Each structure stands twice: as C-alpha cells, then as structure tokens.
Amino acid sequence: MFDFTKEQEMLRTMVREFAETELAPKALELDKRGEFPRDLVKKLASLGLLGISTTRDLGGSAMGHLAGTIAIEELARVYPSVAFFLEVGTGPVYAISHFGSEEQKKKYIPPVLKGEKIMCIAATEPTGGSELTNLATEAVLSEDGYVINGRKVYITGGGVADQCILLAKTGERASLIMVERGTPGFTIGRRQDQMGLRSVDVSELAFNDCKVSKDSVIGKEGSGFPIAMTTFTVARPAIGAIGLGIARGAFEIALKYAKERVLYGKPIARLQAIQFLLADMDSEIDAARWLVYYPGAALDKGASPRDIIKASSRAKAAGAGVGVSVTLKAIEILGGNGVSPEYHLARLLNDAMELIPATGTQQIMKIIQAGEILK
Numbered sequence: 001m002f003d004f005t006k007e008q009e010m011l012r013t014m015v016r017e018f019a020e021t022e023l024a025p026k027a028l029e030l031d032k033r034g035e036f037p038r039d040l041v042k043k044l045a046s047l048g049l050l051g052i053s054t055t056r057d058l059g060g061s062a063m064g065h066l067a068g069t070i071a072i073e074e075l076a077r078v079y080p081s082v083a084f085f086l087e088v089g090t091g092p093v094y095a096i097s098h099f100g101s102e103e104q105k106k107k108y109i110p111p112v113l114k115g116e117k118i119m120c121i122a123a124t125e126p127t128g129g130s131e132l133t134n135l136a137t138e139a140v141l142s143e144d145g146y147v148i149n150g151r152k153v154y155i156t157g158g159g160v161a162d163q164c165i166l167l168a169k170t171g172e173r174a175s176l177i178m179v180e181r182g183t184p185g186f187t188i189g190r191r192q193d194q195m196g197l198r199s200v201d202v203s204e205l206a207f208n209d210c211k212v213s214k215d216s217v218i219g220k221e222g223s224g225f226p227i228a229m230t231t232f233t234v235a236r237p238a239i240g241a242i243g244l245g246i247a248r249g250a251f252e253i254a255l256k257y258a259k260e261r262v263l264y265g266k267p268i269a270r271l272q273a274i275q276f277l278l279a280d281m282d283s284e285i286d287a288a289r290w291l292v293y294y295p296g297a298a299l300d301k302g303a304s305p306r307d308i309i310k311a312s313s314r315a316k317a318a319g320a321g322v323g324v325s326v327t328l329k330a331i332e333i334l335g336g337n338g339v340s341p342e343y344h345l346a347r348l349l350n351d352a353m354e355l356i357p358a359t360g361t362q363q364i365m366k367i368i369q370a371g372e373i374l375k
C-alpha cells in the first residue's frame with residue numbers, strides 16, 4: 001500500500017465526510033440544474049481545499065501534492081463536477097505561485113484560495129487543441145501594453161471566472177497573460193453543453209482588441225509554453241484522481257447492489273459472471289491507484305515537474321481510463337437500474353467520459369509518455 005501520513009489519512013476522512021454530507025444529497029439536483037455551485041467554492045475554501053499544495057505565505061495549507069490528489073479523489077467519488085472545478089483551479093494558482101512576480105502572487109492568489117475569486121486558464125482554440133503550438137490568438141505589444149485578439153474554447157470556469165490566464169502568441173513565442181473579467185474587448189461566449197460534469201461551466205471566450213498592461217504577463221514574455229507545460233504536468237495527475245474517485249464510487253454502488261439483488265433465490269454476487277466483473281474492477285482500481293498517487297508523492301519528495309512528465313501523463317491516462325471502464329462494468333452489474341439516474345452510474349459514466357480529452361487526450365498522454373521512454 002501507499003504510505004500515507006497521518007495528516008493525509010485525516011484529510012481523506014474529512015473530505016469523504018464533507019462529500020457524503022454536503023455533496024451526495026445534492027448531486028442529482030445540481031446535475032439536473034447544471035448550475036455552477038458557487039456557494040460550494042466558499043465551503044471548499046473554508047476547509048482549506050483550494051490551496052492544499054500552495055505555500056502558507058500565500059494563504060495555502062501547504063499539505064503537498066499527494067494530499068491534493070487524495071482530496072480530489074474523495075470529492076470525485078461522490079460528485080466529480082466539484083472535484084473537476086478544484087483540479088482546474090490548481091493550474092492557474094500553480095502557474096502564478098511558481099512563475100509570477102511577487103506582486104502578481106500577492107494580488108491574485110489569496111482571493112482565489114479564500115473562494116472570493118475564480119480563475120481560469122485558457123489555452124485551447126477552435127483550430128488547434130492538441131496542436132497547441134499552432135496558436136491563432138495573438139497579443140501585440142504597443143506602447144501602453146498588449147492588444148489581444150483571438151478565441152478560446154472549452155474553458156473550464158470561463159463563464160464565471162473573475163480572471164483568465166490566456167496563452168497567446170507574442171512575436172515568435174507565446175506568453176501567458178492575465179486578463180481580468182470586464183476588460184473592454186474580453187467577452188464571454190456561449191456556455192458549451194457537455195455530456196457530463198454538468199455543474200462545471202465550460203465556455204468560449206473571445207478577445208477583440210482587448211488591451212492589458214505590460215505587467216500582465218506571467219513570468220517572462222515568450223515563456224508561455226514552458227510555464228504552461230510545467231503547469232499541465234503538475235495538474236494532470238488530478239484528472240487521473242477524478243477518474244479513480246469515479247471508479248471507486250461506481251464500484252461501491254455495484255458491490256452493494258450485487259449483494260442485495262436476489263435472482264434464482266440468491267444474491268447476484270454469488271453468480272460467477274458478476275464476481276468476474278467485480279474482480280476485474282478491483283484490479284483496475286488498485287493498479288490505477290499506484291499510477292495516480294505516484295507523481296504527487298514524487299513531487300512531495302523533491303522531484304521536479306521535469307522528473308514526473310512520464311508519470312504525470314501516465315497517471316492522467318490511467319485514471320481517466322479506469323473511470324470509464326469500471327463505471328461501464330458497474331452499469332452492467334445493475335442491469336436496467338444501471339442506467340437509471342437514481343443509481344448515479346449514468347451520471348458517473350458521463351462525467352468520466354469528460355476526462356478523456358481534458359488536459360490533453362489519451363493519445364497525447366501516450367505520445368508524451370513514449371517520448372520520455374524513448375529519450
């Protein structure tokens with residue numbers, strides 16, 4: 001087993017209780033309404049969950065990356081939309097806290113960790129998701145700052161965020177640029193309908209002659225790709241953790257059902273076909289657990305983001321895969337009830353499917369992994 005500290009075990013128990021008391025009763029209704037639960041953001045903040053791996057001087061709880069993985073897994077076991085929101089929020093906070101100026105850190109991070117402000121990170125464009133280097137969005141430097149033009153799609157929290165970190169071409173290279181909501185020329189487009197993660201706002205953003213000051217760049221001008229890649233490397237395992245949490249939630253539902261559903265005078269758990277499904281689910285979950293926990297544990301032990309590139313992409317692909325695969329098996333075990341909303345599995349499967357492209361597709365994860373193997 002993974003060697004968790006007492007603090008990490010306590011965190012797991014606390015988040016599990018929070019998820020069961022605060023999220024489980026609301027999950028179906030929240031999903032049906034498809035509303036972004038802004039009040040829950042405050043609750044996550046009051047539990048210290050918004051800044052688990054951020055240093056204390058910036059308002060974080062400095063519990064480390066593995067602790068963050070555990071919290072996200074436990075939230076996802078019950079309501080993946082909230083886990084996804086938390087995962088995506090860690091990206092901009094990581095980028096600013098590691099690459100931003102002292103002024104940017106003080107200005108932007110504490111309000112996000114207190115749940116007062118929401119930040120999004122906008123890289124994907126209609127003309128190139130995986131081909132991120134083919135950016136059409138451009139920020140042109142003028143005397144009094146940058147003028148940004150372009151469009152972004154699939155931006156988590158785009159419709160509700162107070163600030164957006166944008167990846168844009170600045171000359172030959174790209175930069176990450178902070179744009180505040182309400183800046184003239186920055187418009188929020190349509191909310192993009194999604195099959196799962198129904199409470200998560202995923203929106204299009206447009207920038208038309210949008211002017212921002214020169215000091216809006218995060219890090220140095222031209223360092224957008226290295227910073228974005230480092231940020232994605234650190235954030236991706238959490239997508240795996242959401243898949244793992246979904247798989248565990250689905251497994252527990254299926255196990256309970258298999259013990260209670262009686263056919264031929266005995267629980268269906270006594271049928272070998274059902275036992276084979278349960279055995280496969282158990283193996284898949286435990287195998288994914290190692291891959292998902294590993295990058296966070298390595299970072300906590302002093303590894304650099306560079307050291308975990310392979311482990312990070314592997315964790316994302318494995319966790320997202322197990323979320324779909326185990327939930328499908330759970331649906332099989334429940335028969336007709338498997339696809340009934342009240343048993344939550346259809347919702348969990350739809351949520352798991354959203355993880356397949358998020359933060360890079362499964363194919364892109366394998367390309368990154370293979371690139372590291374072949375070095």
Ligand SMILES: Cc1cc2nc3c(=O)[nH]c(=O)nc-3n(C[C@H](O)[C@H](O)[C@H](O)COP(=O)(O)OP(=O)(O)OC[C@H]3O[C@@H](n4cnc5c(N)ncnc54)[C@H](O)[C@@H]3O)c2cc1C
Nearest residue numbers: 121122123124129130154155156354357358359360361363
């Ligand atoms: C729920 C959700 C939330 C998201 N949130 C954000 C966000 O907050 N910010 C953000 O910037 N983006 C976000 N995204 C976008 C996400 O990062 C992209 O969807 C993803 O990178 C894939 O890009 P694409 O959708 O354009 O697919 P494409 O790049 O068009 O890929 C299409 C297919 O081609 C394959 N493919 C592409 N290149 C290769 C290759 N070289 N070799 C083999 N196969 C390849 C892909 O694997 C895929 O199967 C989000 C997406 C989702 C679903």
